[in-house]
Amino acid sequence: MEQLLFKPxxxxxxxxxTHGNELCGVYMLKELQVSQQDRFxxxxxxxxxxxxxxxxxxxxxxxxxxxxxxxxxxxxxxRTEVTPYEVTRAQELNGLLGPRGSEKAVDLICxxxxxxxxxxxxxxxxxxxxxxxxxxxxxxxxITSAPVRLILFKxxxxxxYSLESLGKHGITIEVGPQPHGVLRADxxxxxxxxxxRALEWAESFNSGTVFEGGEIEVYINVDKKxxxxxxxxxxxxxxxxxxxxxxxxxxxxxxDPAFMSFSGETICYEGEELYPFFVNExxxxxxxxxxxxxxxxxxxxxxxxxxxxx
Amino acid sequence: MEQLLFKPxxxxxxxxxTHGNELCGVYMLKELQVSQQDRFxxxxxxxxxxxxxxxxxxxxxxxxxxxxxxxxxxxxxxRTEVTPYEVTRAQELNGLLGPRGSEKAVDLICxxxxxxxxxxxxxxxxxxxxxxxxxxxxxxxxITSAPVRLILFKxxxxxxYSLESLGKHGITIEVGPQPHGVLRADxxxxxxxxxxRALEWAESFNSGTVFEGGEIEVYINVDKKxxxxxxxxxxxxxxxxxxxxxxxxxxxxxxDPAFMSFSGETICYEGEELYPFFVNExxxxxxxxxxxxxxxxxxxxxxxxxxxxx
Numbered sequence: 001m002e003q004l005l006f007k008p009x010x011x012x013x014x015x016x017x018t019h020g021n022e023l024c025g026v027y028m029l030k031e032l033q034v035s036q037q038d039r040f041x042x043x044x045x046x047x048x049x050x051x052x053x054x055x056x057x058x059x060x061x062x063x064x065x066x067x068x069x070x071x072x073x074x075x076x077x078x079r080t081e082v083t084p085y086e087v088t089r090a091q092e093l094n095g096l097l098g099p100r101g102s103e104k105a106v107d108l109i110c111x112x113x114x115x116x117x118x119x120x121x122x123x124x125x126x127x128x129x130x131x132x133x134x135x136x137x138x139x140x141x142x143i144t145s146a147p148v149r150l151i152l153f154k155x156x157x158x159x160x161y162s163l164e165s166l167g168k169h170g171i172t173i174e175v176g177p178q179p180h181g182v183l184r185a186d187x188x189x190x191x192x193x194x195x196x197r198a199l200e201w202a203e204s205f206n207s208g209t210v211f212e213g214g215e216i217e218v219y220i221n222v223d224k225k226x227x228x229x230x231x232x233x234x235x236x237x238x239x240x241x242x243x244x245x246x247x248x249x250x251x252x253x254x255x256d257p258a259f260m261s262f263s264g265e266t267i268c269y270e271g272e273e274l275y276p277f278f279v280n281e282x283x284x285x286x287x288x289x290x291x292x293x294x295x296x297x298x299x300x301x302x303x304x305x306x307x308x309x310x
Numbered sequence: 311m312e313q314l315l316f317k318p319x320x321x322x323x324x325x326x327x328t329h330g331n332e333l334c335g336v337y338m339l340k341e342l343q344v345s346q347q348d349r350f351x352x353x354x355x356x357x358x359x360x361x362x363x364x365x366x367x368x369x370x371x372x373x374x375x376x377x378x379x380x381x382x383x384x385x386x387x388x389r390t391e392v393t394p395y396e397v398t399r400a401q402e403l404n405g406l407l408g409p410r411g412s413e414k415a416v417d418l419i420c421x422x423x424x425x426x427x428x429x430x431x432x433x434x435x436x437x438x439x440x441x442x443x444x445x446x447x448x449x450x451x452x453i454t455s456a457p458v459r460l461i462l463f464k465x466x467x468x469x470x471y472s473l474e475s476l477g478k479h480g481i482t483i484e485v486g487p488q489p490h491g492v493l494r495a496d497x498x499x500x501x502x503x504x505x506x507r508a509l510e511w512a513e514s515f516n517s518g519t520v521f522e523g524g525e526i527e528v529y530i531n532v533d534k535k536x537x538x539x540x541x542x543x544x545x546x547x548x549x550x551x552x553x554x555x556x557x558x559x560x561x562x563x564x565x566d567p568a569f570m571s572f573s574g575e576t577i578c579y580e581g582e583e584l585y586p587f588f589v590n591e592x593x594x595x596x597x598x599x600x601x602x603x604x605x606x607x608x609x610x611x612x613x614x615x616x617x618x619x620x
Binding site for chain 2 (some may be wrong): 027028030035058116177178179180181182183184185186189214220230235236239240241242245260262263264280282283285
């Protein structure tokens with residue numbers, strides 16, 4: 001397989017607080033601002049508190065989930081009196097870190113997130129981004145304190161909606177379980193290790209290291225399942241079943257317990273064999289998602305290295 | 311020891327949603343409304359969604375923490391245009407379930423709460439209420455699926471501030487760990503068992519059962535500890551240490567790790583030997599409380615039974 005060449009990662013951005021109640025990223029930024037200051041590197045490092053208003057009130061967002069606002073439509077929408085804060089802020093961030101798809105965009109964005117689901121350390125990347133997938137491969141090789149998995153989204157580039165899509169390359173670092181509005185040292189430490197290793201990778205890449213290709217295991221986002229709800233009020237009729245709770249990335253088969261009604265009855269999963277993730281993520285109740293579903297596949301990565309400057 | 315006589319528990323109230331993002335109680339009420347309807351009993355059962363506005367927006371409160379609003383001062387304060395919703399609602403609840411201290415007050419209130427702390431099933435009662443303590447003793451004897459502990463508050467009755475204080479007798483049923491805004495079936499099932507057993511106890515009490523006294527172990531709330539904070543900004547300088555996290559009710563000694571700074575340094579506990587609880591409760595960040603501290607003591611309960619009606 002051929003070796004792909006990419007420009008150096010000259011500008012790297014670490015973003016946190018995209019969701020204001022996911023606290024590891026918020027505190028990580030403050031720590032990075034101290035510990036990474038004046039450190040000599042082959043790249044410039046920017047830290048960005050993505051949604052300061054949501055951080056101030058410790059909520060996911062103030063008017064609109066910002067991590068769904070980085071669409072072409074919203075990024076180019078004219079601002080009016082009723083434009084939600086998060087759309088305005090997404091446009092600002094596109095100016096700061098992008099514009100998306102342009103030569104001016106930063107080379108690599110790592111956006112820091114937490115989940116209430118028992119997902120360990122997940123890297124979320126786009127199917128088209130070999131750099132993001134190589135970063136995952138490096139983290140998986142280096143980090144042994146928790147499972148490290150890769151979730152791939154296959155949306156067409158024209159439908160990208162999340163912050164890390166502003167960069168030439170980008171990943172979301174998603175770590176859980178942690179309640180929203182709470183900071184757990186174990187989860188913070190795991191995220192810290194991921195961030196340190198990601199910066200180490202960028203440094204190594206820029207210095208000319210050839211990152212060998214090879215097979216990786218990926219979870220491809222293909223579906224989602226809502227809670228059983230009252231058809232009239234839309235209120236929940238059941239919770240995630242104890243046998244499914246905390247079992248993200250364990251194969252779910254038709255007939256397996258999926259939900260438990262409030263009187264104690266088991267409701268079984270109906271659907272094809274898939275891998276659940278984001279199981280009982282608190283922010284997804286309002287998005288009609290009890291869990292997302294993935295296909296597990298093997299993917300062959302090409303080797304990559306830096307394109308020497310002329 | 312003498313046997314104390316109490317009037318029958320003729321009116322029992324189960325309250326949930328006092329904090330709108332503690333979801334077990336909210337869904338328990340709906341289930342009780344169906345399952346307990348038309349069931350013959352020696353008492354009338356009322357279910358009360360205590361803070362419906364906070365439940366609607368899935369937040370702890372809208373303007374003011376309602377479970378601090380049941381003070382004599384706030385319950386008797388005149389309503390003005392700037393009276394917070396929660397104060398108005400607390401006054402309404404005092405009319406519905408109280409008035410506190412009067413003959414009209416309901417006999418027993420169980421208020422349902424969740425915590426992000428790893429506290430299992432806790433009964434919180436007032437030092438002056440033998441009925442609440444006997445209810446705990448019964449639950450501890452009957453429930454084997456999780457640790458059941460009793461937390462006692464010793465505030466003078468004139469300084470009571472929480473909902474269950476409206477009744478002649480009252481307990482808070484506190485179950486965790488569960489993220490706020492999330493419903494976990496295991497935590498729900500544990501709370502459900504506690505509610506079912508509490509109703510069973512009231513039925514048995516009314517029928518004339520003598521509940522024998524004896525020694526119980528109690529945790530008496532005596533102190534609290536805040537996070538290390540930046541003196542200027544008041545922002546956190548550290549998180550709960552991994553060795554303390556999830557270890558509620560394990561003796562904390564001077565020199566034990568209590569916090570971990572964001573660069574990884576351990577900060578040790580300074581203070582007397584006490585039992586921490588509400589460790590890393592999400593709602594307490596804004597109340598300057600990293601954890602509360604208790605003395606563990608033995609307490610001798612008198613026997614109790616119902617006073618036969620004339």
